[in-house]
Amino acid sequence: MNPITPIINGLRITLEHLFKKPVTLQYPAERPKVAQRFRGLHALNVSHDKAKCVACYLCPTVCPAKCITVEAGEDANHDKYAARYEIDLLRCIFCGYCVEACPVDAVKMTGEFELANYHRSDFVYDKERLLEKK
Amino acid sequence: MVNLTIDDKQVTAPKNSTIYDAARINGIKIPILCHDKKLKPFGACRMCLVEVEQMRGRQVPACTTPITEGMIIRTSTPDIIKARKMVLELLLLNHPIDCPVCDKGGDCDLQNLTYEYKVNANRFSDEKFHHAIDYSNPLIERDMNRCVLCGKCARICDEIVSFGALTFISRGIETKIGCEFEGSLNCEFCGSCVSVCPVGSLLARPFKFKARFWALTNQKSVCGYCGTGCNLTLGVKDNKVLTTVYDENQGFHNGQLCCRGRFGYQFINSDKRLTTPLVRKNGTLTEASWDEALELVAARLKGAGSSAAALATPRLTNEELVLFKRLMETAGSANYDHSAGYAHAALTEGFAKSFGAAASPATILDIQKSDLLLVIKTDSYETHPVIGFEINMAVKNKGVKLNILSDKRGKLSKLPDAQTLVHTPGSEVAVINALAKTILDDKLAAGTAAAIPGYADLEKALAGFTPEAVAGQSGLSSDAIKRLARDYAAAEKALILFPIGNAYPGHNADLASAVANLALLTGKLGTEGSGVLCMAEKNNSQGAVDMGFYATRGLNAGQIMDGCASGAVKTLFVAGENPVVSYPNRAAISAALDKVEFLVVSDLFMTETAAMADVVLPACSFAEKEGTFTSVDRRVQHIKPAIGKIGQSRTDFEIFGQLIAKLGGQAPATPATVFGEIAASTPGYAGMSYASLGETGAFAQVAVTAAFVVPRTVAVEPAAGKLALVTGSALYHNGTQSQFGEGPMYVCPEGYVELSRTDAARLKIQENDLLNVASAIGSTKLKARITPRMPEGVLFSPYHFGAAGVNQVWGGAPVTWVTVTK
Ligand code: SF4
Ligand code: SF4
Ligand code: SF4
Ligand code: SF4
Ligand code: SF4
Ligand code: FES
Numbered sequence: 001m002n003p004i005t006p007i008i009n010g011l012r013i014t015l016e017h018l019f020k021k022p023v024t025l026q027y028p029a030e031r032p033k034v035a036q037r038f039r040g041l042h043a044l045n046v047s048h049d050k051a052k053c054v055a056c057y058l059c060p061t062v063c064p065a066k067c068i069t070v071e072a073g074e075d076a077n078h079d080k081y082a083a084r085y086e087i088d089l090l091r092c093i094f095c096g097y098c099v100e101a102c103p104v105d106a107v108k109m110t111g112e113f114e115l116a117n118y119h120r121s122d123f124v125y126d127k128e129r130l131l132e133k134k
Numbered sequence: 135m136v137n138l139t140i141d142d143k144q145v146t147a148p149k150n151s152t153i154y155d156a157a158r159i160n161g162i163k164i165p166i167l168c169h170d171k172k173l174k175p176f177g178a179c180r181m182c183l184v185e186v187e188q189m190r191g192r193q194v195p196a197c198t199t200p201i202t203e204g205m206i207i208r209t210s211t212p213d214i215i216k217a218r219k220m221v222l223e224l225l226l227l228n229h230p231i232d233c234p235v236c237d238k239g240g241d242c243d244l245q246n247l248t249y250e251y252k253v254n255a256n257r258f259s260d261e262k263f264h265h266a267i268d269y270s271n272p273l274i275e276r277d278m279n280r281c282v283l284c285g286k287c288a289r290i291c292d293e294i295v296s297f298g299a300l301t302f303i304s305r306g307i308e309t310k311i312g313c314e315f316e317g318s319l320n321c322e323f324c325g326s327c328v329s330v331c332p333v334g335s336l337l338a339r340p341f342k343f344k345a346r347f348w349a350l351t352n353q354k355s356v357c358g359y360c361g362t363g364c365n366l367t368l369g370v371k372d373n374k375v376l377t378t379v380y381d382e383n384q385g386f387h388n389g390q391l392c393c394r395g396r397f398g399y400q401f402i403n404s405d406k407r408l409t410t411p412l413v414r415k416n417g418t419l420t421e422a423s424w425d426e427a428l429e430l431v432a433a434r435l436k437g438a439g440s441s442a443a444a445l446a447t448p449r450l451t452n453e454e455l456v457l458f459k460r461l462m463e464t465a466g467s468a469n470y471d472h473s474a475g476y477a478h479a480a481l482t483e484g485f486a487k488s489f490g491a492a493a494s495p496a497t498i499l500d501i502q503k504s505d506l507l508l509v510i511k512t513d514s515y516e517t518h519p520v521i522g523f524e525i526n527m528a529v530k531n532k533g534v535k536l537n538i539l540s541d542k543r544g545k546l547s548k549l550p551d552a553q554t555l556v557h558t559p560g561s562e563v564a565v566i567n568a569l570a571k572t573i574l575d576d577k578l579a580a581g582t583a584a585a586i587p588g589y590a591d592l593e594k595a596l597a598g599f600t601p602e603a604v605a606g607q608s609g610l611s612s613d614a615i616k617r618l619a620r621d622y623a624a625a626e627k628a629l630i631l632f633p634i635g636n637a638y639p640g641h642n643a644d645l646a647s648a649v650a651n652l653a654l655l656t657g658k659l660g661t662e663g664s665g666v667l668c669m670a671e672k673n674n675s676q677g678a679v680d681m682g683f684y685a686t687r688g689l690n691a692g693q694i695m696d697g698c699a700s701g702a703v704k705t706l707f708v709a710g711e712n713p714v715v716s717y718p719n720r721a722a723i724s725a726a727l728d729k730v731e732f733l734v735v736s737d738l739f740m741t742e743t744a745a746m747a748d749v750v751l752p753a754c755s756f757a758e759k760e761g762t763f764t765s766v767d768r769r770v771q772h773i774k775p776a777i778g779k780i781g782q783s784r785t786d787f788e789i790f791g792q793l794i795a796k797l798g799g800q801a802p803a804t805p806a807t808v809f810g811e812i813a814a815s816t817p818g819y820a821g822m823s824y825a826s827l828g829e830t831g832a833f834a835q836v837a838v839t840a841a842f843v844v845p846r847t848v849a850v851e852p853a854a855g856k857l858a859l860v861t862g863s864a865l866y867h868n869g870t871q872s873q874f875g876e877g878p879m880y881v882c883p884e885g886y887v888e889l890s891r892t893d894a895a896r897l898k899i900q901e902n903d904l905l906n907v908a909s910a911i912g913s914t915k916l917k918a919r920i921t922p923r924m925p926e927g928v929l930f931s932p933y934h935f936g937a938a939g940v941n942q943v944w945g946g947a948p949v950t951w952v953t954v955t956k
Contacts, residue, residue, distance in 0.1 A: 054234050055235075056239070056346075058234070061348065061349070072343035072344070078275075079235070080235045104234060
């Protein structure tokens with residue numbers, strides 16, 4: 001092959017790209033659209049103004065990272081509810097088993113991926129922080 | 135043995151087995167739902183269907199069908215599996231599928247079977263039940279919507295507990311389990327029904343929603359309340375004892391527990407537990423370091439000699455008691471005693487003289503093997519409930535005769551054909567003497583009796599105790615006394631049981647001797663199903679006696695208290711005991727403890743006694759330590775820690791060891807070392823080691839050298855216009871510690887005084903009236919309980935409650951004469 005051809009080819013590609021839309025995302029000004037099944041930050045689904053979670057302890061049981069803490073409480077109607085629901089995101093491996101295990105569809109994983117923080121304690125998401133914001 | 139074929143396997147099984155038993159013995163699993171090995175066969179659920187060739191291949195329930203020679207059985211043909219699936223489908227028809235919120239999830243027989251038999255859909259449909267759920271009591275929740283009508287709860291409550299709180303009500307499709315008049319549960323709350331319920335119909339509320347079954351770590355232990363020595367499994371999570379887990383294969387009692395054992399565990403993780411040492415500074419107890427506190431104590435004990443004294447609770451382990459004794463000896467003092475030693479004088483003085491051994495020459499296992507049981511002094515059901523279950527099963531299942539000699543009736547008196555002789559308080563020794571006299575007069579004594587030392591003296595001493603003479607004094611008829619004596623003598627095997635404890639004072643040693651005389655006279659000793667079982671109060675009372683933790687050379691508990699008051703005792707070390715509440719005559723005890731120069735208390739809680747101390751040391755509960763306990767029948771059992779120590783608390787073993795070291799002595803490193811020493815030096819414990827105790831423990835041998843001892847009797851003179859107050863145990867409590875267990879406190883939260891209907895009517899007293907009960911030494915206010923079990927003129931009050939102050943009235947006499955006003 002002519003030794004010049006590859007150089008010309010290369011310059012052509014560069015030239016083409018000069019006139020194309022860039023592929024990089026101008027984050028944070030531009031934000032990506034994550035896939036439907038992306039496994040980001042958890043959220044607790046709400047039903048009738050309450051967390052749907054019935055504190056069945058299945059998600060902490062299946063969680064391979066052992067990062068979920070559930071404590072059940074008894075409400076005024078003697079029903080079970082999650083008095084405490086906490087995920088330590090520093091340990092979470094985002095496997096989604098918790099979502100799979102939940103018998104009442106109470107926990108889901110959102111597209112939220114911006115999870116950086118300054119303090120370790122900020123990675124512990126308690127029930128308030130996990131409750132699905134409407 | 136019967137030969138049969140199960141699933142093409144040639145097997146044998148004992149005759150009287152059911153097909154289910156035969157299969158189980160041979161390792162073949164047949165699913166069950168309504169069957170329980172402790173209960174009589176019932177056959178309600180049909181889960182255990184099997185095919186029997188001889189019955190033309192018909193499907194029969196394995197749990198109720200007895201085996202016959204040559205039976206050919208198949209347990210899992212496709213037809214059987216189909217049938218079992220259908221049984222489950224039918225059960226699930228009405229059963230709510232609320233496993234995520236049901237506490238039984240993970241430990242539910244129905245859930246497990248549904249999974250095992252892959253019942254993923256239901257061909258039938260019906261409405262679910264809408265029964266109201268019973269939340270009315272804090273211990274047991276009843277959700278009859280989940281009930282599979284196996285009847286286990288009703289059967290255990292009837293067959294073993296003998297309370298009969300639950301039963302099937304309504305019929306057909308309406309059938310459900312209910313209480314009388316469909317009311318709420320109001321029973322003795324032993325939790326037996328909860329333990330056997332295969333589904334989530336009956337739940338322990340203290341554990342409600344706390345954790346899933348699979349998240350618990352199970353640690354086997356021994357109940358820390360009474361001397362029965364029940365085995366128990368603690369369910370632990372996050373260093374907290376969350377529940378007691380039922381294990382039907384545990385202990386002689388097959389996992390049965392009483393209210394205290396099952397629901398009284400909360401004291402272990404109570405937030406009232408002491409967590410740091412406290413030292414009195416400027417009059418107030420302030421937090422201190424262990425070093426500071428122990429230095430102070432060691433400085434006081436160093437060379438203290440007889441000015442130091444020690445009192446221990448018999449809840450300490452054997453090893454701790456040995457070490458405590460060694461600590462006192464290092465300090466130069468021989469003044470130590472446990473639980474107001476008089477409470478155990480029956481063993482240490484009575485049995486020691488009569489049998490030459492301070493232990494009972496019979497075991498709890500003898501109860502079911504006997505022909506006749508004689509329960510003396512009080513209803514042993516209240517003091518040792520699980521022994522009560524054994525008695526109940528012996529009477530109901532084995533037809534064992536039951537005679538009770540007591541100053542009041544109790545639950546045992548309600549058992550079928552139970553004969554109760556209610557004598558006037560304080561006359562029990564005289565009555566037992568009269569029994570012995572009758573045996574002698576009627577020539578019912580065994581041939582061996584005359585050769586036992588002291589026979590002639592006894593014969594002479596009993597001359598005055600004719601049934602006629604004693605009848606007048608005891609309020610019994612002479613015929614009744616004679617009949618009892620003859621029954622006892624005639625029975626081939628007869629066992630005498632009598633409970634002792636802090637609140638059963640008076641004439642313990644004499645009572646023990648009197649009882650021993652009966653057994654010796656009739657030769658009912660040393661054979662299976664016969665003998666005498668003295669039931670000491672606390673979980674390690676027998677151990678304390680065996681370890682010699684009572685006054686032999688020094689002062690006993692009473693004398694120590696006197697010494698404190700007179701100034702002879704300057705330093706008092708109280709380990710786990712709460713004399714202010716549990717010893718007689720509170721005013722005197724408080725004054726003595728006020729007087730003593732230096733009071734050290736090691737305890738789990740800030741008790742009334744600890745509050746008076748100069749140094750308070752936080753100690754560990756049984757769930758946090760290692761060691762051995764000895765039950766009333768000398769079963770030595772090993773416990774291991776179930777949880778880590780709470781706060782800065784230390785075991786008494788560590789506390790005593792560190793003090794010994796500070797006093798310049800040599801402290802053994804581990805409880806195992808001390809147990810080795812015990813095994814080497816304590817009669818009956820020879821050759822024992824932690825390993826040899828295993829999970830079931832081992833019996834320490836009792837070598838009996840018999841002698842007749844003439845018991846002293848004190849005539850209790852009735853006081854005109856006054857009522858006789860007897861003290862004792864309430865079924866739900868044991869010592870003062872159960873006050874920190876939420877379960878027992880829900881059922882029985884405060885002291886009370888029981889009186890008969892006649893007395894109540896005469897004094898115009900209504901249930902729950904606040905009564906002023908006054909004796910010669912003091913008075914207190916107690917709520918009235920009117921019960922049919924009390925004889926006229928007799929009051930009963932449990933002693934456990936600090937606030938009730940029964941020991942302000944009661945001074946340690948067997949009978950306290952009181953006046954009662956509103
Ligand atoms: S995603 Fe996986 S690791 Fe994270 S909480 Fe759920 S189960 Fe645990
Ligand atoms: S599995 Fe679902 S219902 Fe159960 S505890 Fe987790 S979030 Fe709650
Ligand atoms: S708790 Fe005991 S007494 Fe009460 S219903 Fe259950 S088994 Fe019977
Ligand atoms: S409540 Fe439980 S133990 Fe009682 S019958 Fe129903 S399922 Fe059986
Ligand atoms: S208190 Fe006594 S009878 Fe009750 S469970 Fe404990 S050891 Fe057994
Ligand atoms: S277990 Fe046999 S019928 Fe229920």
